[in-house]
Amino acid sequence: MDGKQALYYAAIAIAVLIGVSIVVSVVSAILGLVSAIVSGIVSLAVLAGIVYVAYKAGSWLLGDDGGSTGSGSLDSIGSSSTSADTGTSRQDRLRQQYVEGQISEAEFERRIGEELETEEVDDIDRELERER
Template identity: 65%
Template structure:
């Protein structure tokens, strides 16, 4: 083997070595970036979990006075509004609204049930008026 061929093969070997080194470096860089992102997300999730656990433990330990007071006043306002109106149809309408807001029934179902409630309510009003008229007629006789 002459010196030129040895020099040529040596240059090719160095070029291949540099190419492989660059490819390995790029692949390693990419894997380390993915690893950094994954560990960052996991660390953030663990941090949020710990903060939430501490919040819940603090709320349990200190009685969570603010939310209890808000819940009680909200419950009192709901019950007082329901008792002040005194009609059963409004509580059914409130229940339908709550079911719609919570996603238990669809918008179409909500509209159909509200329309049915309103029709029933109108019929109830008409029936009451007819009953009042019948009573007045009975009194006149």
């Protein structure tokens, strides 16, 4: 084998090595990108799971049964539990029962009247306690 032919084979070998190196680098970059995307998706899924568990735990600790229409379940989160709040939630429950047809109109009116009377007595009791 003469020198020219050896140089030719060496050039081809170097070109093949460079080509293989480029292919390996591209495949590696693609795999790295796919790995980063999958890692991001998994991280977001885990974060969503943690947020969901925290929300459910908070709902459970605050006593929210999840069956409410959502109109006030978050409003009571920072408020103190006074009898006025309890009376309002009772009134809301009575309204819900009436709307769902669980109680009649007469029963609804009777129970709401009792709640309003109880609320007035509680207000008077609170005023007397403040004056002491």
